[in-house]
Amino acid sequence: MLVTLLLSLAARATAADEVHAFVGARILPISGPPIERGVLVVRGARIEAVGAADKVSVPSGALVHDVSGKWLMPGLVDTHSHIGEASGADESAPIQPDARILDSFDVRAPSLQRAQAGGITTCNVMPGSGHLLGGQTLYFKLKDANSVEDLAIRWPDGAIAGGMKMANGTNSRGEPPFPGTRAKSAALVREKFIAAQEYERKLNEAGADASKRPARDLGMEALLEVLRGKRIVHHHTHRHDDVLTVLRLQKEFGFKVVLHHVTDAWKVASEIAAAGAPCSLILVDCPGGKLEARDLNWGSPAAVVAAGGRVSIHTDDWINDSRLFLRCAGMAVRGGLSREKALEALTLEGARQLELEARVGSLESGKDADFVVLDGDPLSVYTHVEQTWIEGAKVFDRGDPRDKLWAVGGYGAGNARVLHDCCGERHAEDER
Amino acid sequence: MSTRIVHRFAALALAVFAADVGAAQLAVRAKKAWTLAGAPIDDAVVLVEDGKIRAVGKAAATPIPAGWQVLDAAVVTPGLIDARTTAGLTGILNTRHDQEQLDASAALQPELRAIDAYDAREPLLEHLRSLGTTTVHAGHAPLALISGQTLVAKLRGATVDQAVLVPAAMVSCTLGDASTGVAPGKTPGTRSKAVALLRQELVKARELRDKRAAAEAGKAPDRDLRLEALVDVLDGKLPLLVCAQRAKDIDLALRLREEFGFKLVLEGAAEAYLRIAELKAANVPILLHATMSRPGGELENLSMATASELRKAGIAFALETGHEGYVPKVRVPLFEAAIACKQGLAFEDALRAITLDAARILGLDARIGSLEVGKDADLALWDGDPFEYATHCVATLVDGAVLFRGSK
Numbered sequence: 001m002l003v004t005l006l007l008s009l010a011a012r013a014t015a016a017d018e019v020h021a022f023v024g025a026r027i028l029p030i031s032g033p034p035i036e037r038g039v040l041v042v043r044g045a046r047i048e049a050v051g052a053a054d055k056v057s058v059p060s061g062a063l064v065h066d067v068s069g070k071w072l073m074p075g076l077v078d079t080h081s082h083i084g085e086a087s088g089a090d091e092s093a094p095i096q097p098d099a100r101i102l103d104s105f106d107v108r109a110p111s112l113q114r115a116q117a118g119g120i121t122t123c124n125v126m127p128g129s130g131h132l133l134g135g136q137t138l139y140f141k142l143k144d145a146n147s148v149e150d151l152a153i154r155w156p157d158g159a160i161a162g163g164m165k166m167a168n169g170t171n172s173r174g175e176p177p178f179p180g181t182r183a184k185s186a187a188l189v190r191e192k193f194i195a196a197q198e199y200e201r202k203l204n205e206a207g208a209d210a211s212k213r214p215a216r217d218l219g220m221e222a223l224l225e226v227l228r229g230k231r232i233v234h235h236h237t238h239r240h241d242d243v244l245t246v247l248r249l250q251k252e253f254g255f256k257v258v259l260h261h262v263t264d265a266w267k268v269a270s271e272i273a274a275a276g277a278p279c280s281l282i283l284v285d286c287p288g289g290k291l292e293a294r295d296l297n298w299g300s301p302a303a304v305v306a307a308g309g310r311v312s313i314h315t316d317d318w319i320n321d322s323r324l325f326l327r328c329a330g331m332a333v334r335g336g337l338s339r340e341k342a343l344e345a346l347t348l349e350g351a352r353q354l355e356l357e358a359r360v361g362s363l364e365s366g367k368d369a370d371f372v373v374l375d376g377d378p379l380s381v382y383t384h385v386e387q388t389w390i391e392g393a394k395v396f397d398r399g400d401p402r403d404k405l406w407a408v409g410g411y412g413a414g415n416a417r418v419l420h421d422c423c424g425e426r427h428a429e430d431e432r
Numbered sequence: 433m434s435t436r437i438v439h440r441f442a443a444l445a446l447a448v449f450a451a452d453v454g455a456a457q458l459a460v461r462a463k464k465a466w467t468l469a470g471a472p473i474d475d476a477v478v479l480v481e482d483g484k485i486r487a488v489g490k491a492a493a494t495p496i497p498a499g500w501q502v503l504d505a506a507v508v509t510p511g512l513i514d515a516r517t518t519a520g521l522t523g524i525l526n527t528r529h530d531q532e533q534l535d536a537s538a539a540l541q542p543e544l545r546a547i548d549a550y551d552a553r554e555p556l557l558e559h560l561r562s563l564g565t566t567t568v569h570a571g572h573a574p575l576a577l578i579s580g581q582t583l584v585a586k587l588r589g590a591t592v593d594q595a596v597l598v599p600a601a602m603v604s605c606t607l608g609d610a611s612t613g614v615a616p617g618k619t620p621g622t623r624s625k626a627v628a629l630l631r632q633e634l635v636k637a638r639e640l641r642d643k644r645a646a647a648e649a650g651k652a653p654d655r656d657l658r659l660e661a662l663v664d665v666l667d668g669k670l671p672l673l674v675c676a677q678r679a680k681d682i683d684l685a686l687r688l689r690e691e692f693g694f695k696l697v698l699e700g701a702a703e704a705y706l707r708i709a710e711l712k713a714a715n716v717p718i719l720l721h722a723t724m725s726r727p728g729g730e731l732e733n734l735s736m737a738t739a740s741e742l743r744k745a746g747i748a749f750a751l752e753t754g755h756e757g758y759v760p761k762v763r764v765p766l767f768e769a770a771i772a773c774k775q776g777l778a779f780e781d782a783l784r785a786i787t788l789d790a791a792r793i794l795g796l797d798a799r800i801g802s803l804e805v806g807k808d809a810d811l812a813l814w815d816g817d818p819f820e821y822a823t824h825c826v827a828t829l830v831d832g833a834v835l836f837r838g839s840k
Contacts, residue, residue: 110727114727284759284760285724285760285763285764285767286556286559286759286760286761286762286763286764287524287555287559287761288523288524288525288526288555288556288759288760288761289524289526289756289758289759289760289761290525290526290758290759291525291527293759294524294525294555318726318728319759321724321726321727324724324771327771327821330820330821330822331821333821333822334821334822334823334824379821379822380820380821381770381771381773381774381819381820381821382773382774382819384774408735408736408737408775409727409733409734409735409736409737410705410733410735410737411703411705411706411733412733413727413732413733413734413735414727414728414732414733
């Protein structure tokens with residue numbers, strides 16, 4: 001067992017320097033026009049070069065992957081998901097900025113394997129919408145990991161990356177201490193943000209004098225990150241007036257916000273665009289399920305883009321299956337969105353909404369080597385994700401029966417992934 | 433762009449309560465017609481008159497009579513059939529007043545009729561119709577040991593009486609987790625207890641039937657709505673629609689059929705791929721779970737390729753959309769078949785699973801499910817491959833009436 005572990009660690013060390021060249025595919029860099037029979041060169045965890053065959057040469061010693069006839073595009077960025085069986089706030093209060101997804105995330109949940117099978121490489125997992133403020137979200141890569149730290153994305157200062165989940169409308173209402181009306185919801189949020197402003201003022205007044213500082217408050221510290229723009233608010237909102245309430249609060253407190261779901265986006269598209277608030281939209285097969293989602297329309301992404309707004313698309317997995325994330329973009333095209341904008345909504349725009357566009361979301365030299373290989377047009381129902389690569393390592397291969405089980409389903413697909421790089425692999429085989 | 437969206441909404445709003453109006457005579461011209469009665473026809477014409485299909489053939493051989501209304505489409509298919517849904521009992525708002533798919537007061541309620549709860553004006557049905565669906569097998573949900581009856585309705589008319597094709601189609605039974613604990617603290621609480629209760633009730637129904645048969649004139653036993661519905665099951669008048677997801681629950685359903693001899697239709701059957709030989713031998717039709725059902729709980733091992741496996745084995749099946757408690761409030765036959773096709777079911781087989789094969793299991797294939805002369809003029813028109821994400825339904829005809837028109 002120890003030998004296996006050492007061998008695999010050695011293999012990992014080698015992988016860090018490996019050079020791969022993917023040749024022959026139709027490459028969709030997203031940041032530029034499609035490249036016919038292009039070349040993608042990966043060195044270690046980063047993209048070294050991407051371009052036409054006559055412009056990018058294959059480095060000597062590279063492992064060459066002939067992907068002629070395939071399509072290759074950036075790994076998908078899911079701006080709103082609930083995979084990993086994580087939880088945020090509990091039922092004790094409607095506003096809990098101290099609760100972190102980080103502390104409850106199951107890296108071995110089968111939902112992560114399904115997300116890999118869907119071509120998702122970067123993901124924002126959030127607390128649910130049952131709170132006005134449900135806690136800190138987690139940005140991570142869909143790596144096969146043994147701990148949440150292994151897959152968490154870090155900011156340049158080393159802090160684990162994530163946003164703050166908020167919600168309005170009906171999901172976050174309830175019996176006291178939860179709000180009973182929309183006005184009460186907004187009042188509770190304003191009260192809390194004003195308290196955070198006061199907390200900041202006291203901190204500033206204390207300056208370097210530690211004895212004058214207010215007592216540490218984890219919730220307030222997290223809200224300060226929001227007020228200072230270090231933590232983006234990811235705001236669940238459906239009804240047109242709820243959307244405008246979010247924009248009103250954003251204007252009052254100046255936090256960065258991404259509007260999520262936005263069922264009624266088509267009704268207030270110009271207001272959303274004028275406010276400069278990006279939208280992370282959901283496309284569900286049917287309207288309803290609750291009153292505020294009654295007017296759901298597949299035309300929303302197109303309407304927001306037509307108004308000059310920015311649109312990403314998310315799974316909201318367990319609502320939509322991560323394995324069919326590409327389908328969500330297909331539904332947006334059905335609703336009138338251009339193919340180009342639909343593909344950008346799955347990748348680069350999602351990366352921007354997480355402020356990760358310097359690292360992921362497009363195929364450009366220097367960016368993380370996160371990409372998917374497809375057997376056809378990503379917006380066709382008949383297309384399959386064949387391979388998913390993250391930071392230069394293959395994490396999903398439809399040709400591998402174990403991976404195909406996650407992709408299609410079958411007996412054992414509901415089981416958690418067991419330890420990798422070790423004895424666990426054998427156990428996993430035995431179970432099947 | 434926004435104009436187009438507004439148009440789409442106007443079309444939806446107008447269509448919600450549209451009366452059943454349409455030309456008595458109408459022709460559909462399509463680049464391809466999937467008739468499901470032979471090979472698909474390129475450059476086809478379908479002639480519709482007085483609600484029935486009068487002709488189907490190559491355009492060159494099927495002249496359109498002068499003065500007939502003409503609809504053009506890239507593809508025409510039979511109107512889609514949802515082999516099993518709760519839409520019509522389940523409503524779009526998901527609030528107490530529009531959720532009629534389950535009464536949780538008792539575990540066994542075969543006397544609950546779908547016809548007393550189905551809302552023909554339900555917006556979810558309108559949504560289904562805008563995506564090519566023309567017929568639904570709708571009813572009580574697979575959420576209790578026996579939750580009630582189902583019906584078959586066309587997506588037409590403003591009342592259940594105008595819509596209904598089969599007022600009582602099947603009796604919905606559920607084995608497995610959902611059969612236990614309907615009422616907190618009440619029985620049944622385990623699978624064994626659930627089956628014991630079900631068997632006891634079927635035994636009682638058998639005794640009632642025997643007493644009735646033996647009774648002298650004027651001395652028939654007292655009426656009992658609950659047992660009468662089960663007598664209809666024992667007599668084969670109403671199939672018992674048994675929702676069983678786990679392989680062990682499929683075994684259970686087959687064991688019960690062996691004991692009581694009712695007509696069994698399996699529903700869900702997420703682990704059917706583990707019982708291919710048994711199901712084939714038992715010759716039991718299956719209303720297979722929606723392809724995109726969530727892989728959790730009893731469905732944790734579901735496979736999106738099961739439809740393809742059943743087809744290969746020659747087991748009769750259709751795709752259901754089932755029941756959804758939240759979002760999406762209903763699933764759409766078109767979309768579920770598309771993903772079954774993506775995962776290995778041949779295009780025509782996937783289309784059959786939401787048309788002709790569904791009609792067969794519902795016993796309505798003489799009337800609906802394919803484009804054949806004399807059948808009901810239930811048609812779906814498309815601007816491309818119906819399964820492709822970006823393809824639109826451009827029109828839906830029910831009994832020859834155009835009850836949905838897309839904005840394109």
